[in-house]
Amino acid sequence: MQQQAANWDDAGAGETGLPAHELIYRRLREMILFGDLTPGQAVTIQGLTAELGAGMTPVREAIRRLTSQGALEFQGNRRVSVPLLKAGDIDEMIVAREWLDPYLIRRAALAVSADQADHLAEIDTALDLAIRRGDLRAYLKGNYEFHMMLYALAASPLLAELAEGLWLRFGPSMRVVCGLMGTQNLPDNHKAAIEALRAADADAAAEAIGRDVRQGMEQLRLSLEPPVAAS
Amino acid sequence: MQQQAANWDDAGAGETGLPAHELIYRRLREMILFGDLTPGQAVTIQGLTAELGAGMTPVREAIRRLTSQGALEFQGNRRVSVPLLKAGDIDEMIVAREWLDPYLIRRAALAVSADQADHLAEIDTALDLAIRRGDLRAYLKGNYEFHMMLYALAASPLLAELAEGLWLRFGPSMRVVCGLMGTQNLPDNHKAAIEALRAADADAAAEAIGRDVRQGMEQLRLSLEPPVAAS
DNA sequence: ACCTCCAAAATATGATCAAATATTGGGAAG
DNA sequence: CTTCCCAATATTTGATCATATTTTGGAGGT
Known part of the structure; x- marks a missing residue:
């Protein structure tokens, strides 16, 4: 799942002005919409912080937003995963x-x-x-x-x-x-x-x-x- | 599938076992549903941490969840408020x-x-x-x-x-x-x-x-x- | 009326603690 | 002697907090 190209921090190239949690949210959203995440797959906070090169707070917030929209699922014991549809x-x-x-x-x-x-x-x-x-x-x-x-x-x-x-x-x-x-x-x-x-x-x-x-x-x-x- | 019966040991009186962000979320949700917050009212993170006696991370997450459900509104520049319906x-x-x-x-x-x-x-x-x-x-x-x-x-x-x-x-x-x-x-x-x-x-x-x-x-x-x- | 500066509020990080899962080692049964 | 199960431990992951940094909105001065 390593794709992570640019580290956007430097150089002022892709400065959007949007807060990190918003960017992370959009990125995760796309990953879900277009199938980069497969149904049933576990989604870990720490995994995402590593993969996306972000802190945990923004990742956390993005995950909350997505779970409250049904895009992710609160798997009982604090774990989050991509829902398996029935x-x-x-x-x-x-x-x-x-x-x-x-x-x-x-x-x-x-x-x-x-x-x-x-x-x-x-x-x-x-x-x-x-x-x-x-x-x-x-x-x-x-x-x-x-x-x-x-x-x-x-x-x-x-x-x-x-x-x-x-x-x-x-x-x-x-x-x-x-x-x-x-x-x-x-x-x-x-x-x-x-x-x-x-x-x-x-x-x-x-x-x-x-x-x-x-x-x-x-x-x-x-x-x-x-x-x-x-x- | 270890259901792991409880030793929910010591220390607590009203321990619910639910994470703080969940509790905050439910509380805020009730405040919105039953009108403790009025339409148009500003909702500040720090205000809530003080009022509810919680840290900012859980409050932050609760607010994100509620905004993504349309219960709160992202007022452009980092401000959040209760939506005014048209x-x-x-x-x-x-x-x-x-x-x-x-x-x-x-x-x-x-x-x-x-x-x-x-x-x-x-x-x-x-x-x-x-x-x-x-x-x-x-x-x-x-x-x-x-x-x-x-x-x-x-x-x-x-x-x-x-x-x-x-x-x-x-x-x-x-x-x-x-x-x-x-x-x-x-x-x-x-x-x-x-x-x-x-x-x-x-x-x-x-x-x-x-x-x-x-x-x-x-x-x-x-x-x-x-x-x-x-x- | 405009600009500068300040306080308040939000964002973001990393550290720390707690909980859950994975691992592994020992002992009992076959 | 091997196999399987249980328990103790190790590791991974989540939750929370305190703090540093940045941004915003307004107060006050020119």
């Missing part, structure tokens, strides 16, 4: 996303500008490219970006936040699934969604995004179901 | 709760036992008493407890968590509203909900809780709308 968890996520995502895109459909639709299309093109390249991480990032932009367009910060929070929960598993299934036969409902947005057709947009959610989540569930088979 | 925020909460609460009580209606319904009725009775006494805090706690039990009965931990999270956001404002309006004319849809649960009538239960949500939230919104009036 079928029931996926079911609940499906219910939540099947309601939230269409609701949000309906609102987006009423407000979206041509420029914004173009930007969505750009993201989606990059996403297709990532699929063709077989670049899993780029695919995950692109897909995330696409949906986050949809959420943002809805101008419903609270509901968007709820929807975003769900991605943190299935991020690690999603990586595993796509790793197994490959990125080949990912149907694209994105194009249909973009067209619907361009036409300001809320129903069609909701329909397209509903399919997208259902297919993605269903794929997730199937990959977790088969704990049968062997004795 | 009308739009309330609108979103209404949308969210009008979907979540009925969904959850429908599930509860399928699973609730007679004993559990009795317990709900007990909570509701205590709640009525608090209203008659004009005990605002007891009312808020009772109402919270009632709804949390409904959420728990639904056996949908994830969705219940989302619903619970919303209470943290409107807790402080709710206190203000009830302080203004008084606790007198609070219609009770709770009794209707309990009866519907007893009859395993999901539709009626959803209807009752929908009314409850709508009335409560609407009251909230009305109290925040009137920033007009004066010229």
Whole structure:
């Protein structure tokens, strides 16, 4: 897990002005969203301080934030780990996303500008490219970006936040699934969604995004179901 | 899997075994839920360490958790405060709760036992008493407890968590509203909900809780709308 | 009204203590 | 003589604190 390139302390190159705990948080968040951490993996404070080259207080705070969002799990005895999803968890996520995502895109459909639709299309093109390249991480990032932009367009910060929070929960598993299934036969409902947005057709947009959610989540569930088979 | 029975040895009277940051978190959470903190109020780390007699690290972690849940707000420059709700925020909460609460009580209606319904009725009775006494805090706690039990009965931990999270956001404002309006004319849809649960009538239960949500939230919104009036 | 300086508050570190897990060594049973 | 289990110990990891450093917001002077 050693990747840790730059020590950002010197030289004033990447000075962001953001506090360390915020940076650590964002970094950890990405690691979770895009599958650098695998489901079930233990997350230790001291391990992260070493790996990320930070003090323990910022790491600690980042971990607290993520646990309170369900991205990490308090494993009883003071240990923290990446949650292992059960079928029931996926079911609940499906219910939540099947309601939230269409609701949000309906609102987006009423407000979206041509420029914004173009930007969505750009993201989606990059996403297709990532699929063709077989670049899993780029695919995950692109897909995330696409949906986050949809959420943002809805101008419903609270509901968007709820929807975003769900991605943190299935991020690690999603990586595993796509790793197994490959990125080949990912149907694209994105194009249909973009067209619907361009036409300001809320129903069609909701329909397209509903399919997208259902297919993605269903794929997730199937990959977790088969704990049968062997004795 | 060593469950390691306790020698929780010596030294302590009210030892709970929970880490300080957890205790602080719960305490702060209650302060927010039941209106000990008012909307807009600044929350300082050092203020809390003094007030709660704790070190800063645990306080810090508790604050991070609460901000990531929307119970506190990161006021730009390192300051944290209790959020001031705007009308739009309330609108979103209404949308969210009008979907979540009925969904959850429908599930509860399928699973609730007679004993559990009795317990709900007990909570509701205590709640009525608090209203008659004009005990605002007891009312808020009772109402919270009632709804949390409904959420728990639904056996949908994830969705219940989302619903619970919303209470943290409107807790402080709710206190203000009830302080203004008084606790007198609070219609009770709770009794209707309990009866519907007893009859395993999901539709009626959803209807009752929908009314409850709508009335409560609407009251909230009305109290925040009137920033007009004066010229 | 603007600028300087100061106090208060937040950030971040490392040390220290406590708890939990991993390890290993001895003894009893086969 | 080997194997397995238990207990004592070692090591890893988490929790908390005291402290140093940096930033912010405002007071007071020009």
